Amino acid sequence: MSQLPAVLVTGASTGIGATYAERFARRGHDLVLVARDVARMEAVANRLRQETGVTIDILQADLTQAADLAKVEVRLRDDARIGILVNNAGTAIGGTFVEQSTDDMTRLVALNTAALVRLASAIAPRLAKAGEGAIVNIGSVVGLAPEFGMTVYGATKAFVLFLSQGLGLELGPKGVYVQAVLPATTRTEIWEHVGADVNAMNNVMEVGDLVDAALVGFDRREPVTIPPLHDAGQWEALEAARRAMLGNLVNALPAERYRTLA
Numbered sequence: 351m352s353q354l355p356a357v358l359v360t361g362a363s364t365g366i367g368a369t370y371a372e373r374f375a376r377r378g379h380d381l382v383l384v385a386r387d388v389a390r391m392e393a394v395a396n397r398l399r400q401e402t403g404v405t406i407d408i409l410q411a412d413l414t415q416a417a418d419l420a421k422v423e424v425r426l427r428d429d430a431r432i433g434i435l436v437n438n439a440g441t442a443i444g445g446t447f448v449e450q451s452t453d454d455m456t457r458l459v460a461l462n463t464a465a466l467v468r469l470a471s472a473i474a475p476r477l478a479k480a481g482e483g484a485i486v487n488i489g490s491v492v493g494l495a496p497e498f499g500m501t502v503y504g505a506t507k508a509f510v511l512f513l514s515q516g517l518g519l520e521l522g523p524k525g526v527y528v529q530a531v532l533p534a535t536t537r538t539e540i541w542e543h544v545g546a547d548v549n550a551m552n553n554v555m556e557v558g559d560l561v562d563a564a565l566v567g568f569d570r571r572e573p574v575t576i577p578p579l580h581d582a583g584q585w586e587a588l589e590a591a592r593r594a595m596l597g598n599l600v601n602a603l604p605a606e607r608y609r610t611l612a
């Protein structure tokens with residue numbers, strides 16, 4: 351068993367989650383892999399056990415199902431070896447708002463937002479009590495860009511950013527690091543799920559490059575890591591503008607422009 355904290359990665363059967371699992375295993379962390387497809391997780395785990403010698407457990411769960419989520423929550427609450435949660439599992443759906451079915455949207459919101467909240471809520475009290483640990487939430491640049499045309503998906507990712515920043519403010523002083531990672535287009539199977547051909551797209555990041563960059567941000571304890579954004583000053587300017595507004599957001603009287611003419 352490793353002396354390093356174990357890492358629970360959701361969505362670890364493929365894509366960004368499987369790559370996080372691999373990178374943390376290579377750093378010597380034991381792992382708990384969570385997803386629906388056990389055979390794929392077994393394949394990831396067998397390879398990593400052989401190559402790195404770390405201990406890897408597999409937890410099958412559909413994170414849109416309350417009973418399955420509860421299993422993962424119990425593990426996060428009770429297993430004191432787990433010190434890092436990577437809230438990565440997520441999906442996207444194709445089509446415009448009026449084309450998407452209400453049920454598909456509901457499942458999307460459940461997986462991309464509610465599951466993250468429940469899992470963070472399961473582990474945060476234990477980490478805060480221990481005064482250490484980390485929660486990594488995978489958002490998306492789409493959460494900053496309604497113009498990209500994925501309205502509900504983007505809204506879930508805006509939620510992930512807000513959740514991460516809020517948790518960072520609450521848990522940071524207690525010794526718990528919270529990171530939001532905002533990838534842009536990355537070569538994974540998610541694009542098949544939205545009916546798009548990633549090979550026909552421009553500016554696609556390879557998944558290994560994405561996770562390696564995210565881990566540079568993790569090691570630096572960055573609250574928000576945006577691997578594809580080359581000019582960090584643009585993010586800093588956006589944050590500075592938002593913070594500058596904070597002191598002006600709460601007032602007893604409506605702004606002059608909303609006062610009715612007598």
Ligand SMILES: NC(=O)C1=CN([C@@H]2O[C@H](COP(=O)(O)OP(=O)(O)OC[C@H]3O[C@@H](n4cnc5c(N)ncnc54)[C@H](OP(=O)(O)O)[C@@H]3O)[C@@H](O)[C@H]2O)C=CC1
Pocket residue numbers: 360361362363364365366367384385386387388390411412413414438439440441442461488489490491532533534535536537538539540541543
């Ligand atoms: N690839 C990209 O371009 C970008 C991705 N992202 C985000 O990165 C994260 C990972 O995506 P990516 O690796 O690309 O996607 P993939 O589709 O390649 O992988 C998604 C992972 O989530 C798991 N998963 C899906 N649905 C469920 C479910 N209901 N319950 C449990 N696990 C589930 C899948 O496993 P299984 O099917 O076995 O359950 C799989 O392991 C997502 O949050 C996504 O929004 C953000 C920006 C860009």
Ligand SMILES: N[C@@H](C=O)C(=O)O
Pocket residue numbers: 442489490491492500533534535536540541544
């Ligand atoms: N995963 C992508 C959308 O499907 C993205 O966030 O860019």
